[in-house]
Amino acid sequence: MSALPPLNRRDGRPTLAIVGATGAVGTVMLDILSTRTDVWGDIRLIASPRSAGKKLRVRGEELEVVALSEEAFEGVDIAMFDVPDEVSAQWAPVAAAKGAVAVDNSGAFRMDADVPLVVPEVNPDQAKNRPRGIISNPNCTTLSMIVALGALHREYTLRELVVSSYQAASGAGQPGVDALREQIAKVAGDTTLGTQAGDVRRVIGDTGPFPAPLALNVVPWAGSLKDGGWSSEELKVRNESRKILGLPGLRVNATCVRVPVVTTHSLTVHAVFESEVDQARAQAVLAEAPGVVLCDDPANYEFPTPADVVGTDPTWVGRVRRSLDDPNALDLFLCGDNLRKGAALNTAQIAELVAEEFTER
């Protein structure tokens, strides 16, 4: 294990550790931290012993990656965790015990009653209510819709959500992206594929991390099997939406489907509110909401699509329609980059919220 580089606190600004700096989310995090207003003193990059000694760039500086250990949290004020669930489960409490605030991107603590689940545009105050010294970042599918729904909830009060997802391959990490690209290369150029049952499956062979071919197909499955035939991903959308919005009785039924898109999750949402809605007012609420872009002019074919949204920060909303049956219901189509707002960006925003406490001191 290499010796820890010394921490040089700059201007009394807080020190940040990024655990999992070498991963898919960690890589986007370094990119995001290099472009946002810099609130950080020192930054320490942490990963597995496999990556120790590796050099990565952030904020224009080259930093050495250190192996995860108790000492790695020495002097750290805020520690982001972009690592698998079991690594977070073990190490976020260690960071907290060393006095750092842990901001965790994994699923390890999201439903822990003593860990807030924070989306800065929706429930920023919850970031201060962290008895375990840990704050959780929601799942990417929930994050791709919740900023827009939070804005509508403030206006109309949510009662029920029916959600269908169009989830990108990168939600299954880099192996998902690699599998999709390989599959597309295999089906390209063949002008008969997709016309006979099983023909795509035969040409693709190994389906990678997905339970069926993804090229020229859609796959109604993400996550693991839970009671009643629900997938873990569908229950995350339900449980996390309830927790973030502070609505434990919110009715939520989701069906999660993977589509052949690299990055950016899309969702259709049928949202029922306590009060009557109005199309123009709902559009105005969304247009004004921080973190949301309204893209809704179907007469000019303007609606969000993953190809136009990927790589951007906001939640994009279009196809805003008032239900034809229920004056209290809206139907929407939303897109959000699952690696940015869906993961690294929201974690960075939470860490910046906590950083304000340090500068306020």
Next chain:
Amino acid sequence: MSALPPLNRRDGRPTLAIVGATGAVGTVMLDILSTRTDVWGDIRLIASPRSAGKKLRVRGEELEVVALSEEAFEGVDIAMFDVPDEVSAQWAPVAAAKGAVAVDNSGAFRMDADVPLVVPEVNPDQAKNRPRGIISNPNCTTLSMIVALGALHREYTLRELVVSSYQAASGAGQPGVDALREQIAKVAGDTTLGTQAGDVRRVIGDTGPFPAPLALNVVPWAGSLKDGGWSSEELKVRNESRKILGLPGLRVNATCVRVPVVTTHSLTVHAVFESEVDQARAQAVLAEAPGVVLCDDPANYEFPTPADVVGTDPTWVGRVRRSLDDPNALDLFLCGDNLRKGAALNTAQIAELVAEEFTER
């Protein structure tokens, strides 16, 4: 114009005309008629004057295509129309005036109060109630779900549907399929595409019949713009479901989205019923329903996907779950081949229903 080949009624069986025999749906129709129990006497193939004289195979025979004209319906008992709306609007009444029963696959007559909209597994009796001598075939998106929903409706009585579609390129005809294949060829092999806003759009250029790239993307639009921001396709799902099920007050909100699949539409459905539902009973109802295949064992990754369903006749249903909030609601995922049951097959089934009247005489 070539002279009409003589009609030789075989065994007194009815004579069938296929108007639009050279088109995408017409081609599948010839294939379907060649494999189903043969109830037909003579078959006459009709298309535009451009195709007159062309020879096509059906039931192992080679037949000459004749140009559409009033005389072309001479001696015809049942005339299927697989042509654009405006051609059906003009010519189906002509066929009816000549004494044929017109079975129309276009959108021209679907919502006409004097034209029944028939799905043989759901409302076969309506086929006899045809004051104009015309019977309509539903839109492919509605047809991809309605047989399964009809079975559940008979058991539990439908009250509300929230539908999201994952529609295939061939719903936009052969130009849609060609555009998707060209786009996939353009994006294949590039390992950076789909990671920056607009990169896929730039490589694809012309998006063909779709309002945005379809490869590596999903597009929340199908049809034309109607009041309130709804698309014509979304209103078809609503209005046709109500008419077929005989439920003018059924609550239906749909969001229609195109996905990069060649053929076979998929749908998620949140269905609310008048009575309490049970997952196992609902699965049994679907498993027993004619025209439906239950494919629902997520523990073994068994659920329908377009790649496995394309080219088959039934409506496939999986992911059957009882709502976690409402004991009267089910969530489902369905797939149906939009060119078979979604178009040609259902038309053939309607025509066969009418043919029974001839043999009963």
